[in-house]
Amino acid sequence: MSFIKQSFFIQFLILVISLLMFSPLSFAEMITSGSKTAYQYDKQQTPAPDGYQAFYIDHIGRHGSRYISKPKYEDIAYNVLILADKNNQLTEMGKSLLRQIIRIKALNKNHYGQLTDLGRKDISLISQRMLANNPTVFKGQKIEVISSTSPRAKETAEIFIKTFKNNYSDINIYQQPEDQQTLLRFFEYSPTYKEYKKSKSVKNALKSLENSTKTVEMSQNVASLIFTQGFCNELNIGISLPEKSSIKTADFVIAVYQLYQELLSFSPEILADNHLDFSLYFTKNQLLWFDTVVTSKNFLQIGPAFDANGIQIKIAAPLLLDMLKTADKAITDKNIDANLRFAHAETISPLATLLELEGTYTAVNSVVDYPFVWQAEKIIPMGANIQWIFYQSNQPHQPILIKVMLNEREVHLPLKTDNYPYYRWDEVKQFYENKLSKLGFTDNNTSLEWLNKVK
Structure with a gap:
């Protein structure tokens, strides 16, 4: 074994052991579900310093678990399986997978992109814990709520504020105009960012994982459980499907893996009732690797990637400034209890990196190294949220304190x-x-103009 391979293997073992030792979640749940992970609550509350109590919360949250947003991957899996079935080239496991895909299509029909019952439940529980853990914050003064225009983000906001309706009967959800959602969908308003997403550096990094020998070999191993050898040989060369480019083995297996991730948005009861279980098709090592392949897109496009100060992070500047301003206003005016915002993973991840929250801002030189420094399931699971909780002392002339929570876990900031x-x-x-100033974004800029010009 070469020194490089040996070093990588040792790092891999360290990662696996640390995940198993320090997480209450199972191996598969912890490292194979990426941004599709259903929300997990790890109770953790450090008492406030003597004489201090919470008085205000500045919050940004992602929508809850949802149905698959588009039928792309279920169509690939279904059409390939149907083709093999017509030619009597499915194994018994393959026939079982086809039956499951048919049930998945039925579940998703007319619900693409909508919240699942599990997603609705998780969001409700987050808001209930916010109220229960911070009773001194919610004094019945005022709560301001803003969501993106996405239906699932708006529904998430509506579910969240139900917890507070008894004390705040006049809560309304505000949405920026469709062409000016610069606070919550800033990623749609920067031409430079759109170019970055399609850049050679991003595409080549993604392809290096998708086309790697490891991906090809593991895909062939999975396919051999599903198809006869003859069909496997055809799939290795490439199979033409209606309105699709040639589908090869890795394309098919990654599509099935994507569906495995999407199943995590359903409750255990739904999965059991519909006999949905992909566990027989992947080993733990395969789940780990396919998660690395699939989630690399998140890391590169909305994470620190190769530059934690890159355009994919800079574009969160308007949201950060808004949070600073709303917090200052709440501290000065003392007439609002919380600002609540609801958006997407593409909103949460860049902001977390811009804030330099622990575990969110380490860049890499090679994309293969990213799982050692950045885990999507910890940063942007379904229902992901960042909470700034403010505390004041009952003694005069004491400083205002802040605690930052990432998914209701206390995290370190880049300060002493x-x-x-x-x-x-x-x-x-x-x-x-100071950080915003270095980025060239101040209160003198309008968000839309700045996002159009930032490089």
């Missing part, structure tokens, strides 16, 4: 503190204002 997870707000604010 003698009282983790609590930081002085004036120092946090200054740090982020």
